[in-house]
Amino acid sequence: MAILGVDVGGTKTVVGLAEPTGKIIEWERVETPNVLGPDANLAAIKQAGRRIVERTGATVSSVGIGCGGPLDRKAGKLHEVSNLPGWEGLCLTDIFSEEFGAPAYLENDATAAAMGEAAFGAGQGVDCLVFMTVSTGIGGGIIIDGKPYRGCGENAGEFGHSKILPDGPRCNCGDRGCLEALASGTGMARAAREGLESGAESVLREWIASPSEVTAELVARATSLGDPFASGVWSQATYYLGIGITNVVNGLNPRLVILGGGVTRAGDMLFEPVRKVVRERAMKPLSADVEIIPATSGDLFGLVGAVAVAVQDRW
Helix, strand or coil: CEEEEEECCCCEEEEEEECCCCCEEEEEEEECCHHHHHHHHHHHHHHHHHHHHHHHCCCEEEEEEEECCCEECCCCEECCCCCCCCCCCCEHHHHHHHHHCCCEEEEEHHHHHHHHHHHHCCCCCCCCEEEEEECCCEEEEEEECCEEECCCCCCCCCHHHCECCCCCCECCCCCECEHHHHHCHHHHHHHHHHHHHCCCCCCHHHHCCCHHHCCHHHHHHHHHCCCHHHHHHHHHHHHHHHHHHHHHHHHHCCCEEEEECHHHHHCHHHHHHHHHHHHHHCCHHHHHHCEEEECCCHHHHHHHHHHHHHCHHHC
16 A cells, blocks of 8 residues: 655646655656646646556555645635636645545645655654745644644745745735845845846846846855856845745744755755854744754655645554
């Protein structure tokens, strides 16, 4: 018996089979750009799941699904998710339960990732931790007393929408100055694009045909080469991320803040300035309590989290 995990994203989805211990047996990454809409993307996700099941010959005992929120975990339905236009109202648990003949469970993707780290990763044995994903957007998951904390409406942990600059750039949520708009991969790309459009000189111009093609990955690469413009963009974004994490540390006093997501591939270039800001700006006893570390499952943290969601007897 095996668990099928589905980590749904606005540009890609990871599908995989795992043992109940969290050990990944086999997985696939599926391109699911949100412009294709839910029908095409769900078909591609289900096909990937069927291919994996056929190759392994496994029997699926349960399906765990991690997806961006807000969502209704108990009903298995999505609300209006900013990076999944057209998916609102879909009951993902019914869709995947019917497809694979097993019970399916839905969870906010960042909460799922926190559950994965608590069950199988760096958070094992830690009663109080926060997971934050820093990628296209910024999300959060909270573990308190060894259990996921979801809030009264079960959508707690939206740290990406904490307000850092009240009159800052517009966020996908519709408000301004959110951490996500300032420090996510999308936010970094926006800041770099605006600077290049205003005439900034940078090695980035040699790598792209127009400012609209700049990405956070390219900003990180240019920063590693000492490019002054890219370094400024990166420094500002990591400062804002540090401020956002400082607020989390002051509010929740966690033992661990675990960071995952594409932007964290930059390693120490991201972690060192973020840790410095938290040391300087968080209340001293609280900053002394916390460690800020990378997710142990690397790029598969979302899949491992989805698997943890399906291990219902843990929670």
